[in-house]
Structure formats: C-alpha cells, structure tokens
Amino acid sequence: MAQPPINTAIDSLTAALKGNIIPNQEYILQGSILDASVEVLLHRLRGLCDNVDAALETFHDHEMCFSIRGPNNTQPIQLRVRRSIDQPMMPMQLRYIGQPELGDKSQPTVLRSSIDIGTSNTVVEFLTELGCRKEFEYIAKGYMFRKGRMKITVFKVFKIDEMRKTGALEPMSQSYLVELSVLAPSGQNAIADDMRCFAEQLRPLVQLEKIDYKRLAHGP
Template identity: 55%
Template sequence: MSSSLPVNLGSVSTSGGPNLQEYVLQGTILDHSAEALLHRLRALCDNVDQGMELFKDHEMVYVLRGQSNNQVMLRARRSLDHANNPWQLRYLGQTDLSDKSRSVTVRSYLDSLTSESLSAFLNDIGFRLDHEFVAQGHMFRKGKMKIILSKLHKIQKLSDTQSIEPITASQLVELSVVAPSGTENIADDMKAFAEQLKPLVNMDKL
C-alpha cells in the first residue's frame, strides 16, 4: 500500500519528470492514540489555524505483468468528497538501496492528474486491478513535508466505496517529501521532525 502514502486530490498539483524522487518515513498508531497525535501535529505544522485538510480517497492499484514475473504497478486515486476533482495516476519506483546509510526511504516518483476515464484506459492497455481500498484522514504540511494520518478501509464489494470497513484498529502515519534527485538535507529535516512525534509514533523507513 502506499505506502505511499494517501493524498487529498484537491491540493495536489500535477508533477513528474524522470528526476523526481519521493523521500518517505512511515509508522502506525493505534486508534485510541490518534487524537493525541492530531493535537501534536496541530502544534507543529503550518497553516493549521485555517483548519485541517480532511480527505476521503478511493485508491485502485493496477498491475501489468510481463515475462519472468516482472510487473509494473500504477495507482489510480480519486477523491470521494470532491467528485469533480480529477483522478490522480501515480507511479512509485522500487526503493533505492544503493546507499544503506540512508535514514529514509528513497524511490522514484511520477504523478499526473487525469480524466475520470483513467480506469477504463488502464484496462484497455493491459493493466488489471490488483486491489483497492479507501483511505480517510487528515493531511498536514510543514515546509516541503507532507504529513498524513489516515485510516485504511477494505471494500466489501468491487469498487463499491459505500461498502467499506476498517482493515485494522490502527492508522497509518506517513511523512513524505517529493524533490529533485540529489536534494540535500531532506532526510535530516524529516528525521528531526519525526523525533518530535515520539513517543506517540516511531517513524522509520520502509
């Protein structure tokens, strides 16, 4: 999963390019402790005086399988709260393991806003739906960092986003930055912010 982590489509601008990377830290927190984390994030993050950003998104993960069990995975996402918003198509590359000393996950990143016919298009070119879920929660920002606290739900009937139930009794916490490859000091800034969330949640690389 997204691990990418979940986004509010209403606040996403189209981005992409072969040199963009996503820097990620993730953690989980039990439902009964989530409110305390929200209070901490309100104190630490930017523009919270204007109200928290809430989202409820439907994500569909498509896979194209090739020879030798190779596969390409794409993520199609749409807002359930804002039906007129465009769909988002996102590709997350494999984790870059070239530098074992890195304190955060680093992977290639491409995303684009599309029309509502995205699912049909992916099927037409050979992709098949692998799994889907609904993510609902809060999004915060701290400088270039995006912090998401989300509850993940499984869908009981195919693409019926009204028929959902929580997957676990916990919530996903994700801290991420999208920046050009080789951008300096991002990992240090992310780890410093993550330290301020302890002991409520321990953030780590994937």
C-alpha cells in the first residue's frame, strides 16, 4: 500500500528524524589551552588532520543565545544564532541544542541533540517576535580542522559589549577553547570511540573530556 503524502515541513522533518536521515545528535569533547601553547597545538593538528597542505581554515563569528519557555513552564528551550563577520553574505545559522547527556562512565563523549538550519538575516527579529529572550552573546575567533567526520575547533571568546564601546576585541580569558565534535544521525555510538582515540593523540597539549555542565552551574 502506498504511503500517504507528507504535506508539511514539520511532517517532513519528523519523518527524516525517525528514519535517521539527517544528523540530529552531536558527540562532543571539550578542553582549553593557554595562549602560549596554542601554536604548538595548531602545528600538531595540521599534522593529524585532513588537507594538511592547505592554508589554515579560520572563522570569525558572532553568536547569540536565545531562550524560550517550553510548554507548562518546563526547561527553557535554547536556540543559538551565529553569523559570520568575515563573510557577511553567508546565510546565518540557527541551531537548536538539547540538554547534554553524560550517559554512563563508559561513554567516551557528551551526547546532545542538535539541529542546524541556514536562515536569512531576519532570524533575530523572527525569534524576538516568537517571544525568545536573548541570554548572552559573544565573538568567537579561531581555527577549524577536519579529520574524516570529526570537526576540531580552536578558538578564543571575546566580549562583545567591550567591542561595541571601544572597537577593539577584549578576550574573556588567556586561553583558547578546543572542541572536538561530530554531527551524526541517532544510534552511531561507535563515533565516540573514534573521537576518544583522536583526543589521545593531542595529549598532553590539551585534555579533551566530557564536561558536566550541571556541575559547572551548581558548583561541586
């Protein structure tokens, strides 16, 4: 018997998620490295990652985090909007990120729901009209590497309020954030083992690990 047609965008997205067609899970490990050691890390990554003969891939983005209350005042839903400062003609990116799942101790990475959508430059106005509230914003500037399906970013976070006042970027800290991540459909847990093996190759320069966000929020 023929399947009934899918008539709406929401139905199409739901069907794609159930069929594991689109990447909707992010596996992630995070760490940091002091400014004084970042050049050594970049050199190591160039040797380990793909396209080692190409110039370093850089990014310079403005990211805003919005939240909106879920039904029945449940946990707020977070949405992130990112735009490229260096390439203003590129589409803006709207991203939904779910609550991180630490899983059991044998799980090598944090796992969280993640859906990315390219949008027009009116997305901020659209979210505001929906009732979303902007929680914070920042500038992220750094480097991006690829190793198969894995994405590695090394970037520094800057205060956007100070940039607006003085026109100069003021870093939040004297270190760079390092993230190792993979976007994949549900159920591909073998990816986490590949990420753990790659992270071991970056020791002792940087220790990429599962971050317990709840512990950071509430303290030890």
